[in-house]
Amino acid sequence: MIQTAQEAKVAEDTSAYSGEVFQVVSFHIGSEEFAVDILEVQEIIRMVEITPVPKAPYYVEGVVNLRGKVIPIIDMRLRFGLSEAERTKETRIVVVDVNRVILGLVVDSVSEVLRIPSNLIESPPNGKQGASEFHKGVGRVDGRLLVLLDLTRLVGTAAG
Template structure:
C-alpha cells in the first residue's frame, strides 16, 4: 500500500500537511525584514545562513485573521522546484505517514480557502488534515501572473 510522509502544522484550529520531501528545515522565527510593495501575504525576508529567503504568512495567504507570535510559532522552510521560501505557521505538530487511499480530493467548497491551495484532505481516524499544494502557495510573485 502506498503512503506519504507529511510534516503537519496548525493554523488556529485547522491542521495542515505538506510533503516531507519538500521541507528543508523548521526554524524558530528570526527577525524578518519587510520588503516594500510586496504582496500583503509576504511578511518579508530572512537571512538563513547567508541565503535570503522570502517568508509567507500562511494566515494572510489563506485570508485568516493574524495572531500574535508564540513560543510555538515556526517557519517551515520549503523547496518547491528551484524556489526556497519559508511559511510562518502557528505550530508544527508532527511528522506522520498516511496511506494514499486515506486522501480524498478537496471538497468543492474548499473549507473557505481558495481551492488552488489544497491538493486533498487526509483522514486520520477522526482527524482531517488539509494537504497543501505548495506549487500555488507562492503564487503570483514567482510566476509573474497577478493573482495566480
C-alpha cells in the same frame, strides 16, 4: 533508532497497507491542521527577525537571511485570509523547496511527521476561497482531518 509509541503504531498501521504511503509534516494555522509533503520541507526553524520588503504582496511578511541565503517569508494566516495572531513560542517557519524556490511559511505551530496511506486521502473539496485553492486533498489520520497543501500552486500563485 528509537521510535515513540505513536511512531510504532503508525508504522504498524501502515505496514499492512500495500499501496502508496505519503509522509507529511503537519502544522496548525488557526483552528485547522494542514500538511505538506516531507520531501518539500528543508527544515523547521523558530521565529527570527523578518525584514519587511516594500511593495510586496500583503501576505509576504518580508525576508530572512538563513545561513547566507535570503528567502521570502509568507504569513500563512494572511495568505489564507485569516486575521493576524500574536506570535507565540510555538510559532515556526517551515522552510520549503518547491520547484527550486526556497521560501518560509509562518505557521502557528508544527505538530508532527505522519505517514498517510493513499487510500485515506480524499480529493480536495471544491472552492476557490482562502486555502481551498491550494488543497491537494484531505487525509484522515486517527480521527483527524489534515488538509494536504499543494505548494506548487501556492508558490505559483504567490509568484504571479
